[in-house]
Amino acid sequence: MTSFTYAANPVRVVFGRGTLGTLGDEARRLGLSRVLLVGSPRYADTAADVLGPLLAARFEDAAMHTPVDVTERALKVVAEHDVDGVVAIGGGSATGLAKAIALHTDLPQLIVPTTYAGSELTEVLGQTADGRKTTQKTPKVRPETVIYDVDLTLGLPVPFSAASGLNALAHAVEARYAPDANPMTDLLAAEATKLLTSALPRIAENPSDVDARTDALRGAWLAGTCLDAVSMGLHHKLCHLLGGKFGLPHAETHAVLLPYVMAHQGLDDAGEIFDLAASLPIPHSLAELGLTEADIADEPEAALLRQAIDGTRPAAPPSLKALTNQVVDSFAGAPDRIRELLSDLVQTLHGYAIRTDLTQDEWEYAIGFLTRAGHITTDTRQEFILLSDTLGVSSVVDVLTNSRTPDTTPSAVLGPFYVEGPPETPQGADIAAGLPGTPLWTDIRVTDTEDRPVPEAVVDVWQSNEDGFYDVQLPEVDGPVLRARFRTDAEGRLRFRTIVPSAYPIPSDGPVGQMLDAVGRHPYRAPHVHFMIAKPGYRTLITQLFVAGGEYLDSDTVFGVKDGLIVDFTERPGGGRRLDFTFRISGSSE
Secondary structure, three states: OOOOOOOOOOOEEEEEOOHHHHHHHHHHHOOOOOEEEEOOHHHHHHHHHHHHHHEEEEEOOOOOOOEHHHHHHHHHHHHHOOOOEEEEEEOHHHHHHHHHHHHHHOOOEEEEEOOOOOHHHOOEEEEEEOOEEEEEEOHHHOOOEEEEEHHHHOOOOHHHHHHHHHHHHHHHHHHHHOOOOOHHHHHHHHHHHHHHHHHHHHHHHOOOOHHHHHHHHHHHHHHHHHHHOOOOOHHHHHHHHHHHHHOOOHHHHHHHHHHHHHHHOOOOOHHHHHHHHHOOOOOOOOHHHOOOHHHHOOOOOHHHHHHHHHOOOOOOOOOHHHHHHHHHHOOOOOOHHHHHHHHHHHHHHHHHHHHOOOOHHHHHHHHHHHHHHHHHOOOOOOHHHHHHHHOOHHHHHHHHHHOOOOOOOOOOOOOOOOOOOOOEOOOOOEOOOOOOOOEEEEEEEEEOOOOOEOOOOEEEEEOOOOOOOOHHHOOOOOOOOOEEEEEOOOOOEEEEEEEOOOOEEOOOOOHHHHHHHHHOOOOEEOOEEEEEEEOOOEOOEEEEEEEOOOOOOOOOOOOOOOHHHEEOOEEOOOOOEEEEEEEEOOEOOO
16 A cells, blocks of 8 residues: 545635626625736626626736746736735736735735646745746645636637646646655546546637536646646646746647646656647747747757657556556565565655656766765765765754654654764763863763652763764774763663764765755764764664754754754853753653
Protein backbone atom coordinates (compact mmCIF):
# COMPACT_ATOMS: atom_id res chain seq x y z
CA MET A 1 0.00 0.00 0.00
CA THR A 2 1.28 3.49 -0.89
CA SER A 3 0.60 6.19 1.70
CA PHE A 4 -0.67 9.59 0.63
CA THR A 5 -2.09 12.86 1.93
CA TYR A 6 -4.95 14.87 0.51
CA ALA A 7 -6.37 18.23 1.59
CA ALA A 8 -9.79 19.19 0.24
CA ASN A 9 -9.83 22.44 -1.74
CA PRO A 10 -11.42 25.08 0.54
CA VAL A 11 -12.74 27.37 -2.24
CA ARG A 12 -16.49 28.00 -2.10
CA VAL A 13 -18.06 27.15 -5.48
CA VAL A 14 -21.38 28.44 -6.83
CA PHE A 15 -22.26 26.56 -10.04
CA GLY A 16 -25.21 26.79 -12.41
CA ARG A 17 -27.00 28.98 -14.94
CA GLY A 18 -27.60 32.64 -14.14
CA THR A 19 -25.40 32.44 -11.04
CA LEU A 20 -23.77 35.79 -11.85
CA GLY A 21 -26.87 37.23 -10.20
CA THR A 22 -25.57 36.00 -6.84
CA LEU A 23 -22.41 38.10 -7.15
CA GLY A 24 -23.57 40.82 -4.77
CA ASP A 25 -24.74 38.34 -2.16
CA GLU A 26 -21.48 36.40 -2.36
CA ALA A 27 -19.47 39.62 -2.02
CA ARG A 28 -21.46 40.59 1.08
CA ARG A 29 -20.97 37.07 2.42
CA LEU A 30 -17.23 37.80 2.36
CA GLY A 31 -17.85 41.07 4.20
CA LEU A 32 -16.97 43.23 1.18
CA SER A 33 -18.27 46.76 0.80
CA ARG A 34 -15.68 48.41 -1.48
CA VAL A 35 -14.88 46.11 -4.36
CA LEU A 36 -12.31 46.46 -7.15
CA LEU A 37 -13.78 44.91 -10.30
CA VAL A 38 -11.19 43.43 -12.69
CA GLY A 39 -12.23 42.55 -16.24
CA SER A 40 -13.01 43.86 -19.69
CA PRO A 41 -16.31 45.68 -20.28
CA ARG A 42 -17.83 42.72 -22.16
CA TYR A 43 -18.55 40.93 -18.89
CA ALA A 44 -17.56 43.47 -16.27
CA ASP A 45 -20.34 45.89 -17.19
CA THR A 46 -22.96 43.32 -16.18
CA ALA A 47 -21.01 42.43 -13.05
CA ALA A 48 -20.83 46.11 -12.12
CA ASP A 49 -24.62 46.36 -12.35
CA VAL A 50 -25.03 43.36 -10.06
CA LEU A 51 -22.54 44.72 -7.52
CA GLY A 52 -24.26 48.10 -7.39
CA PRO A 53 -23.13 50.17 -4.39
CA LEU A 54 -20.48 47.59 -3.48
CA LEU A 55 -18.41 48.70 -6.48
CA ALA A 56 -15.59 51.08 -5.54
CA ALA A 57 -13.37 50.98 -8.65
CA ARG A 58 -12.70 49.16 -11.92
CA PHE A 59 -9.56 47.97 -13.68
CA GLU A 60 -9.81 46.90 -17.32
CA ASP A 61 -6.16 46.34 -18.28
CA ALA A 62 -5.49 42.78 -17.10
CA ALA A 63 -2.91 41.21 -19.44
CA MET A 64 -1.79 37.74 -20.43
CA HIS A 65 0.89 36.12 -18.20
CA THR A 66 0.25 38.73 -15.45
CA PRO A 67 3.02 41.30 -16.09
CA VAL A 68 4.29 42.79 -12.85
CA ASP A 69 3.99 46.36 -14.17
CA VAL A 70 0.27 45.84 -14.74
CA THR A 71 -0.06 44.52 -11.20
CA GLU A 72 1.70 47.61 -9.86
CA ARG A 73 -0.80 49.88 -11.63
CA ALA A 74 -3.71 47.86 -10.24
CA LEU A 75 -2.28 48.09 -6.72
CA LYS A 76 -2.30 51.87 -7.00
CA VAL A 77 -6.02 51.74 -7.79
CA VAL A 78 -6.55 49.49 -4.76
CA ALA A 79 -4.81 52.01 -2.50
CA GLU A 80 -6.50 55.07 -3.99
CA HIS A 81 -10.01 53.67 -3.50
CA ASP A 82 -9.55 51.94 -0.12
CA VAL A 83 -10.59 48.61 -1.67
CA ASP A 84 -11.49 45.74 0.68
CA GLY A 85 -11.86 42.93 -1.89
CA VAL A 86 -11.36 41.97 -5.53
CA VAL A 87 -13.88 40.59 -8.01
CA ALA A 88 -12.40 39.27 -11.28
CA ILE A 89 -14.56 38.30 -14.24
CA GLY A 90 -13.12 36.93 -17.46
CA GLY A 91 -10.38 34.46 -18.41
CA GLY A 92 -7.02 33.58 -16.95
CA SER A 93 -5.63 37.11 -17.29
CA ALA A 94 -8.28 38.58 -14.99
CA THR A 95 -7.88 35.72 -12.52
CA GLY A 96 -4.08 36.07 -12.54
CA LEU A 97 -4.26 39.79 -11.79
CA ALA A 98 -6.68 39.22 -8.90
CA LYS A 99 -4.28 36.65 -7.45
CA ALA A 100 -1.32 39.02 -7.84
CA ILE A 101 -3.25 41.74 -6.00
CA ALA A 102 -4.10 39.28 -3.22
CA LEU A 103 -0.44 38.28 -2.94
CA HIS A 104 0.51 41.86 -2.07
CA THR A 105 -2.57 42.85 -0.05
CA ASP A 106 -4.20 39.70 1.40
CA LEU A 107 -7.52 41.00 0.04
CA PRO A 108 -10.25 38.37 -0.42
CA GLN A 109 -11.06 37.38 -4.00
CA LEU A 110 -14.25 36.41 -5.78
CA ILE A 111 -13.63 34.98 -9.27
CA VAL A 112 -16.16 34.59 -12.10
CA PRO A 113 -14.51 32.57 -14.93
CA THR A 114 -15.83 33.02 -18.46
CA THR A 115 -13.47 30.45 -20.03
CA TYR A 116 -12.36 26.96 -19.06
CA ALA A 117 -9.09 28.01 -17.40
CA GLY A 118 -9.28 26.14 -14.09
CA SER A 119 -6.60 28.35 -12.50
CA GLU A 120 -9.27 29.99 -10.35
CA LEU A 121 -9.22 26.87 -8.15
CA THR A 122 -5.50 26.89 -7.39
CA GLU A 123 -3.01 28.55 -5.09
CA VAL A 124 -0.65 28.98 -8.05
CA LEU A 125 0.35 32.35 -9.50
CA GLY A 126 2.48 32.91 -12.59
CA GLN A 127 3.94 36.39 -13.18
CA THR A 128 6.09 37.81 -15.96
CA ALA A 129 8.92 40.33 -15.78
CA ASP A 130 11.64 41.04 -18.34
CA GLY A 131 10.46 38.24 -20.62
CA ARG A 132 10.63 35.57 -17.90
CA LYS A 133 7.62 33.93 -16.31
CA THR A 134 8.01 32.60 -12.79
CA THR A 135 5.55 30.59 -10.76
CA GLN A 136 4.91 30.39 -7.05
CA LYS A 137 2.48 28.42 -4.95
CA THR A 138 1.02 30.03 -1.84
CA PRO A 139 -2.37 29.90 -0.09
CA LYS A 140 -2.37 33.72 -0.13
CA VAL A 141 -3.48 33.74 -3.79
CA ARG A 142 -6.21 31.11 -3.54
CA PRO A 143 -9.63 32.77 -4.11
CA GLU A 144 -12.27 32.56 -1.43
CA THR A 145 -15.23 32.07 -3.81
CA VAL A 146 -15.69 31.05 -7.45
CA ILE A 147 -18.95 31.61 -9.33
CA TYR A 148 -19.41 29.40 -12.38
CA ASP A 149 -22.18 30.66 -14.65
CA VAL A 150 -22.73 28.41 -17.67
CA ASP A 151 -24.59 31.22 -19.45
CA LEU A 152 -21.40 33.32 -19.55
CA THR A 153 -19.68 30.64 -21.67
CA LEU A 154 -22.41 30.36 -24.32
CA GLY A 155 -21.01 33.27 -26.29
CA LEU A 156 -17.40 32.14 -26.06
CA PRO A 157 -16.17 31.62 -29.66
CA VAL A 158 -15.43 28.02 -30.58
CA PRO A 159 -11.64 28.55 -31.08
CA PHE A 160 -11.35 30.11 -27.62
CA SER A 161 -13.58 27.42 -26.14
CA ALA A 162 -11.45 24.65 -27.64
CA ALA A 163 -8.11 26.18 -26.62
CA SER A 164 -9.15 26.93 -23.05
CA GLY A 165 -10.81 23.52 -22.77
CA LEU A 166 -7.58 21.80 -23.76
CA ASN A 167 -5.76 24.07 -21.30
CA ALA A 168 -8.07 22.74 -18.58
CA LEU A 169 -7.54 19.19 -19.83
CA ALA A 170 -3.79 19.72 -19.43
CA HIS A 171 -4.38 20.39 -15.72
CA ALA A 172 -6.13 17.04 -15.34
CA VAL A 173 -3.51 15.19 -17.39
CA GLU A 174 -0.61 16.63 -15.41
CA ALA A 175 -2.25 15.46 -12.19
CA ARG A 176 -2.22 11.89 -13.55
CA TYR A 177 1.59 11.62 -13.60
CA ALA A 178 2.40 13.95 -10.71
CA PRO A 179 4.61 12.26 -8.08
CA ASP A 180 2.24 13.30 -5.30
CA ALA A 181 -0.93 12.08 -7.03
CA ASN A 182 -3.34 10.14 -4.85
CA PRO A 183 -6.61 8.21 -5.26
CA MET A 184 -8.71 11.38 -4.94
CA THR A 185 -6.78 13.33 -7.59
CA ASP A 186 -6.89 10.25 -9.82
CA LEU A 187 -10.70 10.26 -9.59
CA LEU A 188 -10.94 13.99 -10.21
CA ALA A 189 -8.57 13.81 -13.17
CA ALA A 190 -10.42 10.88 -14.73
CA GLU A 191 -13.81 12.60 -14.43
CA ALA A 192 -12.44 15.91 -15.72
CA THR A 193 -10.87 14.15 -18.71
CA LYS A 194 -14.12 12.35 -19.52
CA LEU A 195 -16.18 15.55 -19.32
CA LEU A 196 -13.81 17.72 -21.37
CA THR A 197 -13.01 15.21 -24.12
CA SER A 198 -16.73 14.63 -24.57
CA ALA A 199 -17.78 18.29 -24.39
CA LEU A 200 -15.28 19.97 -26.70
CA PRO A 201 -16.33 18.25 -29.97
CA ARG A 202 -19.99 18.93 -29.12
CA ILE A 203 -19.24 22.62 -28.52
CA ALA A 204 -17.41 22.79 -31.86
CA GLU A 205 -20.47 21.32 -33.57
CA ASN A 206 -23.03 23.42 -31.68
CA PRO A 207 -21.70 26.33 -29.60
CA SER A 208 -25.15 26.83 -28.02
CA ASP A 209 -25.32 23.29 -26.59
CA VAL A 210 -25.98 24.07 -22.92
CA ASP A 211 -25.30 20.52 -21.78
CA ALA A 212 -21.92 20.50 -23.53
CA ARG A 213 -21.06 23.91 -22.05
CA THR A 214 -22.06 22.63 -18.61
CA ASP A 215 -19.88 19.54 -18.96
CA ALA A 216 -16.90 21.61 -20.10
CA LEU A 217 -17.24 24.04 -17.19
CA ARG A 218 -17.59 21.19 -14.70
CA GLY A 219 -14.56 19.52 -16.25
CA ALA A 220 -12.50 22.70 -15.91
CA TRP A 221 -13.55 23.03 -12.27
CA LEU A 222 -12.51 19.44 -11.47
CA ALA A 223 -9.26 19.75 -13.43
CA GLY A 224 -8.28 22.87 -11.53
CA THR A 225 -9.15 21.18 -8.24
CA CYS A 226 -6.96 18.15 -8.83
CA LEU A 227 -4.06 20.26 -10.14
CA ASP A 228 -4.24 22.36 -6.96
CA ALA A 229 -3.59 19.21 -4.92
CA VAL A 230 -0.40 18.10 -6.73
CA SER A 231 2.89 19.51 -7.96
CA MET A 232 3.01 21.03 -11.43
CA GLY A 233 5.34 19.26 -13.84
CA LEU A 234 6.89 19.38 -17.28
CA HIS A 235 3.83 20.61 -19.17
CA HIS A 236 3.44 23.80 -17.13
CA LYS A 237 7.20 24.30 -17.02
CA LEU A 238 7.35 24.39 -20.82
CA CYS A 239 4.23 26.50 -21.27
CA HIS A 240 5.42 29.09 -18.77
CA LEU A 241 8.89 29.12 -20.32
CA LEU A 242 7.61 29.68 -23.86
CA GLY A 243 4.80 32.01 -22.83
CA GLY A 244 7.04 34.29 -20.80
CA LYS A 245 9.97 34.22 -23.23
CA PHE A 246 8.08 34.64 -26.50
CA GLY A 247 4.74 36.12 -25.39
CA LEU A 248 2.77 33.15 -26.75
CA PRO A 249 -0.97 32.95 -26.05
CA HIS A 250 -1.52 30.99 -22.86
CA ALA A 251 -4.38 28.62 -23.71
CA GLU A 252 -3.22 27.94 -27.28
CA THR A 253 0.29 27.07 -26.08
CA HIS A 254 -1.17 24.58 -23.59
CA ALA A 255 -3.38 23.11 -26.30
CA VAL A 256 -0.52 22.63 -28.77
CA LEU A 257 1.94 21.11 -26.30
CA LEU A 258 -0.48 18.81 -24.48
CA PRO A 259 -0.25 15.67 -26.66
CA TYR A 260 3.52 15.99 -27.05
CA VAL A 261 4.15 16.20 -23.31
CA MET A 262 1.74 13.30 -22.77
CA ALA A 263 3.71 11.20 -25.25
CA HIS A 264 6.97 12.25 -23.60
CA GLN A 265 5.58 11.13 -20.24
CA GLY A 266 4.57 7.77 -21.72
CA LEU A 267 0.79 8.26 -21.43
CA ASP A 268 -1.03 5.79 -23.67
CA ASP A 269 -3.79 8.18 -24.76
CA ALA A 270 -1.46 10.88 -26.16
CA GLY A 271 -2.54 9.93 -29.69
CA GLU A 272 -6.21 10.26 -28.81
CA ILE A 273 -5.67 13.76 -27.41
CA PHE A 274 -3.67 14.67 -30.53
CA ASP A 275 -6.61 13.55 -32.68
CA LEU A 276 -9.04 15.51 -30.51
CA ALA A 277 -6.96 18.68 -30.81
CA ALA A 278 -6.58 18.12 -34.57
CA SER A 279 -10.36 18.05 -34.95
CA LEU A 280 -10.80 21.46 -33.29
CA PRO A 281 -10.38 24.91 -34.92
CA ILE A 282 -7.24 25.91 -33.03
CA PRO A 283 -3.50 26.16 -33.82
CA HIS A 284 -1.96 22.69 -34.03
CA SER A 285 1.75 23.55 -33.95
CA LEU A 286 4.13 25.98 -32.31
CA ALA A 287 4.99 27.21 -35.79
CA GLU A 288 1.42 28.49 -36.11
CA LEU A 289 2.04 30.46 -32.91
CA GLY A 290 5.13 32.05 -34.46
CA LEU A 291 7.99 29.89 -33.14
CA THR A 292 10.83 28.48 -35.24
CA GLU A 293 13.33 25.71 -34.60
CA ALA A 294 15.97 28.34 -33.99
CA ASP A 295 13.92 29.68 -31.06
CA ILE A 296 13.97 26.36 -29.23
CA ALA A 297 17.36 25.02 -30.30
CA ASP A 298 19.02 25.69 -26.94
CA GLU A 299 16.18 24.41 -24.75
CA PRO A 300 16.79 21.13 -22.86
CA GLU A 301 13.51 19.72 -24.21
CA ALA A 302 14.33 20.64 -27.83
CA ALA A 303 13.46 17.17 -29.16
CA LEU A 304 9.98 17.35 -27.69
CA LEU A 305 9.48 20.95 -28.82
CA ARG A 306 10.72 20.17 -32.34
CA GLN A 307 7.79 17.79 -32.83
CA ALA A 308 5.45 20.50 -31.58
CA ILE A 309 7.00 23.03 -33.99
CA ASP A 310 6.05 20.81 -36.92
CA GLY A 311 2.71 19.66 -35.54
CA THR A 312 3.48 16.06 -36.49
CA ARG A 313 1.88 13.21 -34.62
CA PRO A 314 3.86 12.66 -31.38
CA ALA A 315 5.98 9.55 -31.14
CA ALA A 316 5.28 7.82 -27.85
CA PRO A 317 8.24 6.37 -25.92
CA PRO A 318 7.75 3.24 -23.81
CA SER A 319 5.34 3.84 -20.94
CA LEU A 320 7.27 5.28 -18.01
CA LYS A 321 4.49 4.31 -15.64
CA ALA A 322 4.78 0.71 -16.84
CA LEU A 323 8.52 0.83 -16.23
CA THR A 324 8.02 2.11 -12.68
CA ASN A 325 5.44 -0.61 -11.99
CA GLN A 326 7.81 -3.24 -13.35
CA VAL A 327 10.55 -2.18 -10.95
CA VAL A 328 8.13 -2.03 -8.00
CA ASP A 329 6.78 -5.48 -8.86
CA SER A 330 10.32 -6.85 -8.70
CA PHE A 331 10.25 -6.33 -4.91
CA ALA A 332 7.20 -8.56 -4.42
CA GLY A 333 9.18 -11.26 -2.65
CA ALA A 334 10.92 -8.94 -0.20
CA PRO A 335 9.96 -8.73 3.49
CA ASP A 336 7.10 -6.28 4.09
CA ARG A 337 9.10 -3.33 5.44
CA ILE A 338 11.88 -3.67 2.84
CA ARG A 339 9.27 -3.90 0.08
CA GLU A 340 7.52 -0.77 1.37
CA LEU A 341 10.74 1.25 1.62
CA LEU A 342 12.10 0.22 -1.78
CA SER A 343 8.76 0.61 -3.57
CA ASP A 344 8.21 4.14 -2.29
CA LEU A 345 11.84 5.02 -3.00
CA VAL A 346 11.59 3.88 -6.62
CA GLN A 347 8.28 5.68 -7.17
CA THR A 348 9.71 8.87 -5.64
CA LEU A 349 12.92 8.71 -7.70
CA HIS A 350 11.09 7.92 -10.93
CA GLY A 351 8.56 10.66 -10.21
CA TYR A 352 11.34 13.16 -9.56
CA ALA A 353 13.08 12.25 -12.83
CA ILE A 354 9.82 12.55 -14.78
CA ARG A 355 8.62 15.73 -13.08
CA THR A 356 11.91 17.56 -13.63
CA ASP A 357 12.51 16.01 -17.08
CA LEU A 358 15.92 14.91 -15.83
CA THR A 359 18.58 14.83 -18.55
CA GLN A 360 21.31 12.23 -19.00
CA ASP A 361 24.01 14.81 -18.23
CA GLU A 362 22.23 15.87 -15.02
CA TRP A 363 21.85 12.28 -13.86
CA GLU A 364 25.50 11.49 -14.63
CA TYR A 365 26.50 14.59 -12.63
CA ALA A 366 24.42 13.30 -9.69
CA ILE A 367 26.13 9.90 -9.89
CA GLY A 368 29.50 11.63 -10.03
CA PHE A 369 28.56 13.74 -6.98
CA LEU A 370 27.76 10.61 -4.97
CA THR A 371 30.92 8.93 -6.21
CA ARG A 372 33.03 11.87 -5.05
CA ALA A 373 31.26 11.78 -1.70
CA GLY A 374 32.18 8.11 -1.39
CA HIS A 375 35.82 8.72 -2.29
CA ILE A 376 36.27 11.45 0.32
CA THR A 377 34.54 9.51 3.10
CA THR A 378 36.81 7.91 5.73
CA ASP A 379 36.46 6.64 9.28
CA THR A 380 36.80 10.23 10.48
CA ARG A 381 35.15 12.12 7.58
CA GLN A 382 31.57 11.10 6.76
CA GLU A 383 30.50 13.03 3.65
CA PHE A 384 27.23 11.14 3.31
CA ILE A 385 26.18 12.19 6.82
CA LEU A 386 27.07 15.77 5.86
CA LEU A 387 24.90 15.44 2.75
CA SER A 388 21.99 14.05 4.77
CA ASP A 389 22.44 16.80 7.37
CA THR A 390 22.64 19.72 4.94
CA LEU A 391 19.58 18.51 2.99
CA GLY A 392 17.63 18.33 6.25
CA VAL A 393 17.00 14.59 5.90
CA SER A 394 18.78 13.79 9.16
CA SER A 395 16.54 16.25 11.01
CA VAL A 396 13.41 14.82 9.36
CA VAL A 397 14.33 11.28 10.44
CA ASP A 398 15.23 12.58 13.89
CA VAL A 399 11.79 14.16 14.31
CA LEU A 400 10.01 11.07 12.96
CA THR A 401 11.96 8.82 15.32
CA ASN A 402 11.91 10.88 18.49
CA SER A 403 8.83 13.11 18.42
CA ARG A 404 6.77 10.28 19.92
CA THR A 405 8.23 11.05 23.37
CA PRO A 406 7.25 14.71 23.94
CA ASP A 407 8.01 14.61 27.68
CA THR A 408 11.70 13.99 27.08
CA THR A 409 14.52 16.36 26.18
CA PRO A 410 14.42 17.11 22.43
CA SER A 411 16.76 15.06 20.29
CA ALA A 412 19.13 16.35 17.60
CA VAL A 413 21.17 14.93 14.75
CA LEU A 414 24.21 12.74 15.45
CA GLY A 415 26.49 14.65 13.09
CA PRO A 416 29.51 13.35 11.19
CA PHE A 417 32.10 13.53 13.98
CA TYR A 418 30.89 10.94 16.46
CA VAL A 419 33.43 8.17 17.07
CA GLU A 420 32.42 4.86 18.63
CA GLY A 421 33.92 4.00 21.99
CA PRO A 422 35.19 7.32 23.37
CA PRO A 423 37.55 6.97 26.37
CA GLU A 424 36.03 6.21 29.77
CA THR A 425 36.63 9.32 31.88
CA PRO A 426 36.10 9.96 35.60
CA GLN A 427 33.73 12.67 36.75
CA GLY A 428 35.25 16.08 37.27
CA ALA A 429 37.85 15.61 34.52
CA ASP A 430 38.86 18.35 32.10
CA ILE A 431 38.12 16.94 28.64
CA ALA A 432 39.74 19.98 27.00
CA ALA A 433 43.13 18.64 28.18
CA GLY A 434 44.58 22.13 28.40
CA LEU A 435 43.40 23.38 25.00
CA PRO A 436 42.87 27.17 24.88
CA GLY A 437 39.36 28.54 25.24
CA THR A 438 36.89 29.97 27.71
CA PRO A 439 36.64 27.52 30.65
CA LEU A 440 33.23 25.84 31.06
CA TRP A 441 32.07 24.06 34.21
CA THR A 442 29.32 21.59 33.40
CA ASP A 443 26.81 20.18 35.88
CA ILE A 444 24.34 17.74 34.30
CA ARG A 445 21.46 15.70 35.69
CA VAL A 446 19.80 12.75 33.94
CA THR A 447 16.26 11.88 35.05
CA ASP A 448 13.32 9.89 33.74
CA THR A 449 10.04 11.52 32.71
CA GLU A 450 8.92 11.44 36.38
CA ASP A 451 12.03 13.44 37.42
CA ARG A 452 13.59 10.41 39.12
CA PRO A 453 17.40 10.21 38.84
CA VAL A 454 18.86 7.75 36.35
CA PRO A 455 22.14 6.42 37.82
CA GLU A 456 24.80 4.56 35.81
CA ALA A 457 23.68 6.13 32.53
CA VAL A 458 26.44 6.17 29.93
CA VAL A 459 26.93 9.72 28.62
CA ASP A 460 29.13 10.32 25.58
CA VAL A 461 30.21 13.95 25.09
CA TRP A 462 32.01 15.50 22.12
CA GLN A 463 32.55 19.01 20.82
CA SER A 464 34.82 21.24 18.74
CA ASN A 465 37.71 23.36 19.96
CA GLU A 466 37.64 27.16 20.01
CA ASP A 467 38.69 27.23 16.34
CA GLY A 468 35.80 25.02 15.28
CA PHE A 469 37.67 21.73 14.77
CA TYR A 470 37.00 18.30 16.24
CA ASP A 471 39.94 16.18 17.33
CA VAL A 472 39.52 13.82 14.35
CA GLN A 473 40.17 16.80 12.08
CA LEU A 474 43.45 17.65 13.76
CA PRO A 475 46.28 15.26 12.80
CA GLU A 476 48.64 16.94 15.26
CA VAL A 477 46.41 15.99 18.24
CA ASP A 478 47.59 12.79 19.94
CA GLY A 479 44.55 10.87 21.13
CA PRO A 480 40.96 11.87 21.85
CA VAL A 481 40.36 15.37 23.20
CA LEU A 482 37.10 17.23 23.83
CA ARG A 483 35.58 13.76 23.66
CA ALA A 484 34.77 11.45 26.55
CA ARG A 485 32.44 8.82 28.06
CA PHE A 486 31.07 9.39 31.56
CA ARG A 487 28.67 7.57 33.87
CA THR A 488 26.12 9.34 36.04
CA ASP A 489 26.40 8.90 39.79
CA ALA A 490 23.74 7.58 42.17
CA GLU A 491 21.88 10.91 41.92
CA GLY A 492 21.95 10.86 38.13
CA ARG A 493 24.51 13.69 38.11
CA LEU A 494 27.51 14.29 35.93
CA ARG A 495 30.17 17.00 36.34
CA PHE A 496 33.09 17.75 34.04
CA ARG A 497 35.17 20.65 32.76
CA THR A 498 35.68 21.71 29.17
CA ILE A 499 35.71 24.93 27.10
CA VAL A 500 32.85 26.92 25.62
CA PRO A 501 32.10 25.63 22.09
CA SER A 502 32.25 27.98 19.12
CA ALA A 503 30.42 28.20 15.83
CA TYR A 504 32.24 26.34 13.09
CA PRO A 505 31.95 25.43 9.41
CA ILE A 506 31.27 21.86 8.41
CA PRO A 507 33.99 20.49 6.11
CA SER A 508 33.48 22.38 2.87
CA ASP A 509 36.31 21.03 0.74
CA GLY A 510 34.23 18.20 -0.71
CA PRO A 511 31.05 17.69 -2.79
CA VAL A 512 28.74 18.93 -0.02
CA GLY A 513 30.70 22.15 0.31
CA GLN A 514 30.52 22.61 -3.46
CA MET A 515 26.74 22.15 -3.29
CA LEU A 516 26.43 24.79 -0.55
CA ASP A 517 28.55 27.21 -2.57
CA ALA A 518 26.45 26.59 -5.68
CA VAL A 519 23.21 27.52 -3.90
CA GLY A 520 24.65 30.40 -1.88
CA ARG A 521 24.40 28.77 1.56
CA HIS A 522 26.92 29.20 4.35
CA PRO A 523 28.47 26.07 5.93
CA TYR A 524 28.31 27.14 9.60
CA ARG A 525 26.87 25.34 12.58
CA ALA A 526 25.65 27.16 15.68
CA PRO A 527 27.92 26.56 18.73
CA HIS A 528 26.96 23.40 20.62
CA VAL A 529 28.06 20.41 22.69
CA HIS A 530 26.96 16.88 21.67
CA PHE A 531 25.50 14.39 24.16
CA MET A 532 24.49 10.76 23.76
CA ILE A 533 22.81 9.24 26.82
CA ALA A 534 22.13 5.50 27.02
CA LYS A 535 21.12 2.91 29.60
CA PRO A 536 19.46 -0.49 29.24
CA GLY A 537 15.69 -0.14 29.60
CA TYR A 538 15.70 3.48 28.35
CA ARG A 539 15.50 5.06 24.90
CA THR A 540 18.91 6.37 23.87
CA LEU A 541 18.90 10.16 23.60
CA ILE A 542 21.14 11.80 20.99
CA THR A 543 21.08 15.55 21.31
CA GLN A 544 23.03 18.83 21.41
CA LEU A 545 22.98 21.87 23.69
CA PHE A 546 23.32 25.20 21.90
CA VAL A 547 24.82 28.37 23.38
CA ALA A 548 22.11 30.99 23.85
CA GLY A 549 23.03 34.11 21.91
CA GLY A 550 25.44 32.18 19.71
CA GLU A 551 25.87 32.74 15.99
CA TYR A 552 23.78 30.92 13.34
CA LEU A 553 21.04 29.76 15.70
CA ASP A 554 18.49 30.78 13.07
CA SER A 555 20.43 29.46 10.07
CA ASP A 556 22.25 26.36 11.28
CA THR A 557 23.44 24.66 8.10
CA VAL A 558 22.15 21.21 9.16
CA PHE A 559 18.81 22.52 10.51
CA GLY A 560 19.60 20.99 13.91
CA VAL A 561 18.65 23.78 16.32
CA LYS A 562 15.52 23.34 18.45
CA ASP A 563 14.24 25.94 20.90
CA GLY A 564 14.32 23.48 23.80
CA LEU A 565 18.03 22.91 23.26
CA ILE A 566 19.13 26.56 23.38
CA VAL A 567 20.65 26.96 26.84
CA ASP A 568 22.24 29.78 28.85
CA PHE A 569 25.97 29.24 29.34
CA THR A 570 26.07 31.64 32.27
CA GLU A 571 29.00 33.85 33.23
CA ARG A 572 30.85 32.82 36.44
CA PRO A 573 31.96 35.56 38.82
CA GLY A 574 35.56 34.37 38.72
CA GLY A 575 35.68 34.02 34.96
CA GLY A 576 34.60 31.36 32.55
CA ARG A 577 31.09 30.02 32.19
CA ARG A 578 28.80 27.42 33.69
CA LEU A 579 26.32 25.02 32.10
CA ASP A 580 23.54 23.53 34.21
CA PHE A 581 21.02 21.28 32.50
CA THR A 582 18.70 18.37 33.23
CA PHE A 583 18.18 15.74 30.55
CA ARG A 584 14.94 13.76 30.71
CA ILE A 585 14.95 10.34 29.06
CA SER A 586 12.15 7.82 28.69
CA GLY A 587 11.88 4.10 29.27
CA SER A 588 12.13 2.00 26.10
CA SER A 589 8.47 0.99 26.40
CA GLU A 590 7.19 4.57 26.55
